[in-house]
Amino acid sequence: MSQLGAEVAPGFHVVSLLAHGSRVDTYDVVDLARDCRAVLKVVRPDRAHEERVVDALRVEGTLLTTLSHPHLVRGYDLLEEPRPAVVLETVPGSTLAALVDDGAMSSRDTALVGRQLASVLGYLHRHGWLHLDVKPENVVVQEGRVVLIDLGVASRPGRLERAVGTEGYAAPEQAAGGTVGPAADVRGLGATLWECLTREAPGDAPDLDVLRGRGPLGDLVADCLRPDPSLRPSVREVAGRLDAVLAAPDRLRGWWSSRRRWRR
CATH class of the missing domain: 3.30.200.20 (Phosphorylase Kinase; domain 1)
Known part of the structure; x- marks a missing residue:
């Protein structure tokens, strides 16, 4: 050093x-x-x-x-x-992990984070790349703008030579060193949003009933964390469902709607 x-x-x-x-x-x-x-x-x-x-x-x-x-x-x-x-570039701001450590986020702020991450993940996927390490530590929040960092394990879709990513956030097929596609990043996105709402890392096999049935955002996060990649929503679908969450009144977003909002 x-x-x-x-x-x-x-x-x-x-x-x-x-x-x-x-x-x-x-x-x-x-x-x-x-x-x-x-x-x-x-x-x-x-x-x-x-x-x-x-x-x-x-x-x-x-x-x-x-x-x-x-x-x-x-x-x-x-x-x-x-x-x-x-x-x-230097990106001033706090990591999402630091913000979550300070308190669970409101559904609106969680949806805003998710919508911006869905945007950049879709961009990477359209250029033929997977991030494969989406987690709160790799997201910087700067005055409401979300920036994805650390492409250190980025890969083309296909069979991995070895397991990559971070335990608890990596998709099962990724952790096993199997064949990966955009659904692996959807799992990482879902794990990140889970932590925004609960302040807890989801782990490898989260209890999806914790969020399912608790509003459109909870259902979406649970869907992103499905073990079977073929059952997870596409990034485009995630973006559309998050747009709907952001357009809905607070009372329809979920039981955590009134929780702490980002500090500006």
Whole structure:
């Protein structure tokens, strides 16, 4: 790990270490060329010889510097020296995990989060990619705008070489290293919304009756968490049902409608 003020890559000076991961270190840096703060994800020195780790970061960097969506973190550059790294925009705000830790969210705010995530997931899917790690820690909320981050395990649809994602959020077919499609991200989206409403991670086999029958939003979240991917709604259907939730009076959204709203 690089120390405060050190040059972690040419032209990038460390402000702080944001995360020390199993494959990459993530830094808050000063980008001298752009004269601004940025985020730098760099392969750890002890993993730099592993082709799979390096390739995953290159895929993430290529996606984020090529694709552009209002709810997707923006990539600036993909570096190769001295170690592979991705330069990302700094997204001020709080992670959704931090907001949920502060209290369960109202149905309207939960639906707003879900609608924006459905938008960016649909965009990724139309470009032939799956995120495969949708969870509150990978969502940043900035004045009501939701930004999806961390495409570190993004993959094309099809059979996985190994299990990827985060336990409790990953779809069963994903956790088993099986064949995955857009339905895997729908499961991650449902797990994220479950946590917004209940303040608890759903786990691998949640009791769907906790939310089912408690309003259109609860029914939707339960449907997204179905074990069988063929029974989960499509991202397009999720978006449509969330639009209906947002258009409905509070009393029709669910029993949690009056819970805490986002702090602005």
